[in-house]
Structure formats: structure tokens, C-alpha cells
Amino acid sequence: MTATAGRRLPAFDIATFFRRNSRRIIAPVVALFIALVIWQIFSSVTQSLPGPIQVIQETWDPWIICPFFVGDESFGLNGLQGGDVGLGWQTIASLIRVAIGYSLASIIGIIVGVIIGISPLLYQAVDPMFQVLRTVPPLAWLPIALAIFKDSGPAGIFIIFVTAIWPIIYNTAVGVQQMPQDYKNVAKVLRLSGKEYFFSILLPSIVPYMFTGLKLGIGLAWLAIVAAEMLRGDTGIGFYIWNAYNSGALSEVILALVYIGLVGFMLDKLVGFAATLVSSDK
Amino acid sequence: MQTLTSPKATSQTHQDSFLVIENVTKSYPTPNGPYVVLDGINLTVSEGEFVCVIGHSGCGKTTLLDTVSGFRKPTSGEVRVQGKRITRPGPDRMVVFQNYALLPWKTAFENVYIAVNAVYPEKSRQEKTEIVREHLAMVGLEEAMHKKPGQLSGGMKQRVSIARALSIYPQVLILDEPFGALDAITREELQEELLQIWSKHRVTVMMITHDIDEALFLADRIVMMTNGPHAKIGEIMEIPFPRPRNRTQIMEDPQYYTLRNHALDFLFSRYALAH
Numbered sequence: 001m002t003a004t005a006g007r008r009l010p011a012f013d014i015a016t017f018f019r020r021n022s023r024r025i026i027a028p029v030v031a032l033f034i035a036l037v038i039w040q041i042f043s044s045v046t047q048s049l050p051g052p053i054q055v056i057q058e059t060w061d062p063w064i065i066c067p068f069f070v071g072d073e074s075f076g077l078n079g080l081q082g083g084d085v086g087l088g089w090q091t092i093a094s095l096i097r098v099a100i101g102y103s104l105a106s107i108i109g110i111i112v113g114v115i116i117g118i119s120p121l122l123y124q125a126v127d128p129m130f131q132v133l134r135t136v137p138p139l140a141w142l143p144i145a146l147a148i149f150k151d152s153g154p155a156g157i158f159i160i161f162v163t164a165i166w167p168i169i170y171n172t173a174v175g176v177q178q179m180p181q182d183y184k185n186v187a188k189v190l191r192l193s194g195k196e197y198f199f200s201i202l203l204p205s206i207v208p209y210m211f212t213g214l215k216l217g218i219g220l221a222w223l224a225i226v227a228a229e230m231l232r233g234d235t236g237i238g239f240y241i242w243n244a245y246n247s248g249a250l251s252e253v254i255l256a257l258v259y260i261g262l263v264g265f266m267l268d269k270l271v272g273f274a275a276t277l278v279s280s281d282k
Numbered sequence: 283m284q285t286l287t288s289p290k291a292t293s294q295t296h297q298d299s300f301l302v303i304e305n306v307t308k309s310y311p312t313p314n315g316p317y318v319v320l321d322g323i324n325l326t327v328s329e330g331e332f333v334c335v336i337g338h339s340g341c342g343k344t345t346l347l348d349t350v351s352g353f354r355k356p357t358s359g360e361v362r363v364q365g366k367r368i369t370r371p372g373p374d375r376m377v378v379f380q381n382y383a384l385l386p387w388k389t390a391f392e393n394v395y396i397a398v399n400a401v402y403p404e405k406s407r408q409e410k411t412e413i414v415r416e417h418l419a420m421v422g423l424e425e426a427m428h429k430k431p432g433q434l435s436g437g438m439k440q441r442v443s444i445a446r447a448l449s450i451y452p453q454v455l456i457l458d459e460p461f462g463a464l465d466a467i468t469r470e471e472l473q474e475e476l477l478q479i480w481s482k483h484r485v486t487v488m489m490i491t492h493d494i495d496e497a498l499f500l501a502d503r504i505v506m507m508t509n510g511p512h513a514k515i516g517e518i519m520e521i522p523f524p525r526p527r528n529r530t531q532i533m534e535d536p537q538y539y540t541l542r543n544h545a546l547d548f549l550f551s552r553y554a555l556a557h
Contacts, residue, residue, distance in 0.1 A: 182383035185353065189371040190400040190450075200396055204387040 101160025113172025138224035175209025305359035337507030
């Protein structure tokens with residue numbers, strides 16, 4: 001339809017966009033509406049949970065309309081120090097932990113994955129150990145992490161790290177093992193240097209596998225941080241949930257769940273988007 | 283095509299044993315004793331010669347060429363290029379792989395550049411770029427230079443692979459059924475291009491093919507292998523057509539059918555596949 005075939009669309013036309021994607025937009029909206037109705041009926045029948053209308057009423061001010069408020073005047077505008085602050089701040093606090101732990105897990109996971117992918121001996125040596133460690137639930141690491149770091153901040157980061165690293169290691173290793181023989185033959189016949197081989201052949205060829213691992217990793221990391229903050233923390237969205245629950249504010253808990261879901265979804269899309277940037281085969 | 287000179291007239295005289303395959307045997311151990319793929323292959327190729335290897339599938343043609351490229355070591359015997367024994371792959375014996383072996387994340391240009399860069403690290407970026415352009419132009423890919431393999435047709439991919447192979451000026455060019463996956467018209471085009479390039483580059487060529495007509499059109503000699511296991515060289519056929527060759531001309535030559543029938547007889551009567 002557009003004259004510049006294969007290039008960027010000339011201009012974003014909202015009307016055309018809606019006409020083309022009407023089904024993809026309307027169907028989810030209808031499904032969401034039905035789900036909300038069921039929830040409303042469920043809560044008015046059982047009286048155990050606030051329904052969607054009540055949740056919005058109770059959290060509208062300040063939680064929904066002002067995600068970045070800071071309750072304690074003495075902190076100024078920085079809400080990262082905890083206390084009575086908006087959900088935006090709590091989410092940022094959690095995301096910072098995830099960013100640190102996940103970055104470490106990515107770097108070390110990819111390096112370890114490449115190494116055990118290249119060396120069958122090393123793979124066989126560490127595989128049983130990794131298989132056992134990888135099934136340990138994130139929260140079971142918490143006492144260990146607290147014993148090592150004596151502080152809930154780094155302990156949270158450690159839990160992210162130890163949760164996210166396994167799929168990254170294994171998918172990277174599989175990528176290396178599955179590398180087509182043709183690529184290796186090209187490298188051999190050209191006698192590529194180790195550096196050239198790594199950056200021009202090995203790394204690009206494992207990118208799709210690597211990103212499968214990175215995507216699984218970010219999902220797990222986000223799951224783990226919320227749980228870790230609920231058990232032991234003074235900031236973060238997990239802490240917020242636990243705090244709200246203890247003060248009987250179920251509506252706030254539900255709002256936080258929505259936050260967690262949306263942020264997790266966006267993290268997943270973000271990693272997926274990074275993958276399309278890196279692996280542009282076509 | 284019109285202005286070619288025969289490279290054979292000058293080259294064959296001063297390097298008669300450019301590439302020597304001597305008593306090459308290749309066997310693999312199995313629980314029931316060694317499985318012998320190649321059994322005592324002897325072949326001498328002169329510099330600048332174009333040799334085609336034909337034989338039935340599984341007769342060890344690829345194994346034989348792998349001992350020349352260095353991807354496989356012979357169990358006994360040896361392969362020498364200019365008197366030097368081959369122990370591992372190297373850019374002096376560049377391979378055009380059966381399925382192109384291009385890196386899909388690199389453009390045609392980059393696929394050739396990586397080879398030039400590996401073999402001539404001392405040259406400037408500009409010189410290397412020039413070499414790459416020249417060779418892509420030679421195979422008619424100037425326009426598609428910045429496309430990735432996914433956007434290229436099979437014929438174009440094989441052209442990139444040939445450009446990559448020739449850009450590093452190998453002494454021996456090894457082609458393993460390079461045109462097998464292409465349609466008939468593209469195949470004929472590429473055969474003609476390959477002949478032109480070969481006569482300019484004066485490279486020694488060893489090529490596997492299944493296609494007798496292709497071998498007759500391209501080769502100075504056709505090496506016909508017996509069936510495996512224990513494959514040997516059954517016969518070597520000299521192809522006397524003068525160069526530059528013209529497909530229609532040689533097909534009108536009465537010798538063409540004599541040679542063709544001889545090869546067919548070898549493959550389908552004397553060494554027919556047992557069924």
C-alpha cells in the first residue's frame with residue numbers, strides 16, 4: 001500500500017491504524033471488560049475482596065493519580081529512601097535492583113554459557129551441579145544471601161542474579177553447541193583469529209539462543225524481586241504489597257499487582273525489542 | 283568471454299606436480315573393523331588445471347576433497363601442494379561450500395570482507411574494500427553488495443561464495459557440488475562465469491559434480507571414482523576441447539558424445555549402483 005516498500009511508514013494515520021487492527025484492539029478490550037464484570041460479581045457475592053470499582057475508588061488519590069508522591073517532606077522529591085511514597089518510586093526501587101542483578105546475571109551467564117558450550121568436558125563437569133542448583137526456588141536463597149551480605153539490598157540483588165542466570169547460561173550454551181558446522185568451517189579455512197571468530201561468527205550466531213535465555217531470565221528476575229522484597233525489605237513494590245496487606249489495604253495490594261504485571265510485561269517486550277535490534281538477519 | 287587466452291598452454295609446462303594426492307586412504311573405525319572409504323588414491327594435478335571429480339553419492343568424493351582442503355586427515359598417504367604436506371585447512375586452499383556457508387547476519391560485502399581481512403591483515407581498509415568490490419563486481423553482484431544472504435537468491439548466494447573464495451587468491455579452489463541446488467539456467471550462467479574467472483585467476487580447481495555435462499564443459503580432466511566403500515579412481519578422462527569453450531560448439535563436436543557415453547557407461551554400467 002505504501003509507496004516506500006519495505007521502508008518506514010510515511011506518516012502514522014490513526015484512523016487507518018484502527019481500521020486495520022480493529023480486531024486486535026477490540027477483542028482484548030472486550031475480554032478485559034468481561035473479566036472485570038466477573039470479578040465485580042465475585043467480590044459482591046463473597047464480600048472477601050474489593051471489586052474493581054471499589055479498588056479504583058480507594059486508590060484513586062493518591063496511588064493512581066500521583067505515582068511519584070513522597071509522603072515524608074524531609075526527603076524532598078526523592079522517593080527512593082522508602083517510607084510513604086508513590087508506587088512509581090517503589091517500582092523504580094525494585095527495577096534498580098533488577099537492573100543490577102540482571103545485568104550481572106547476563107554478563108556472567110553469557111560468559112559461562114559460551115565457555116561450557118565450547119568445552120564438552122566442562123559442560124559435563126558442571127551440568128549436574130547446575131541442574132540441581134537451578135531448581136532451588138529464589139526465596140530459598142534469601143537466608144544464604146542475607147548471611148553473605150548482611151543487608152537486604154544486596155541480598156535482593158543476589159537473589160535476582162541467582163534466579164536469572166540459569167536460563168541464560170543454558171540457552172547460550174545450547175546456542176554454541178548448535179552452531180552450524182558451516183560457520184566453523186569458514187572460520188577454519190580462513191584461519192580467523194580467536195577474537196575475530198568470537199565477535200564475527202560465534203557471538204552473532206548464538207544471538208537468538210542468547211535472547212531466549214535473556215527473556216526467560218528477566219521474567220524470573222521480576223518474579224524473584226517481588227517475593228524477596230515481601231519477605232525482607234524497606235523499599236520496592238514487594239515491600240509495598242506486604243505493607244499494604246498488613247494495614248488491611250487490599251485495594252492497594254490489587255493495584256500493586258496490576259503494576260507488577262504491567263512492568264513485567266514491559267520488561268519482556270523490552271528484551272524482545274533488544275533482540276530484534278541485535279539480530280537483523282533480513 | 284571473447285578475449286580469453288588459454289591458461290593451460292603456459293601453466294602446465296612448469297608445474298606438473300603442483301597438487302599431489304599420494305596413496306591416500308581414509309578409513310573410520312567401527313565395531314566390525316575399519317570402514318574404508320578411500321582406498322589408495324593417487325592423483326597429480328598441474329598448476330592451473332581444472333579437474334572435476336564425479337562418482338555416485340557416497341563414493342567418497344567429498345572425503346577426498348576434504349583431504350585436500352585439510353578438513354580431514356588421510357588415514358595413510360598424504361596430500362601435498364607445491365611440495366608442502368597438508369595438515370589443516372588454510373586460505374591457500376579455499377573452499378566453495380555446497381550450501382554456500384555464508385554468514386546470514388553479514389551483507390554480501392561483509393561476507394567477502396571477512397575473508398580478505400583475515401588473509402591480508404596488513405593491507406589498508408581502502409585496499410581491502412577495493413579487493414572486495416572488484417570480486418563482487420566480477421560475479422555481477424555490485425548492485426546487491428549490501429544485501430544480506432536472506433535477501434539473495436540461491437544463485438546470488440553462490441556467487442558471493444565464489445567471490446569470497448577468489449578474493450583471497452587461493453592456490454587451489456575446491457568446489458563441492460557448487461551448483462547442485464540451482465536451477466538449470468542459473469547453473470549454466472554460473473558455469474560460464476566460473477570458467478571466465480578461472481581463466482583470469484589461473485587458479486587450480488578441484489570440483490565435485492554429479493552432472494556429466496557440467497564436467498565436460500568445465501574440466502581439463504574428469505576423475506571418475508568407483509563406488510564406495512574402498513573407492514578408488516576408476517578412470518581419468520582427458521577433455522580435449524580447446525579453450526575458451528563455447529557450450530554450443532562443444533556440444534556439436536562428435537567427440538562430446540563419445541566422451542559423454544563413455545562417462546555414462548562408467549557410472550551406470552560398470553559402476554552402476556547395486557539395486
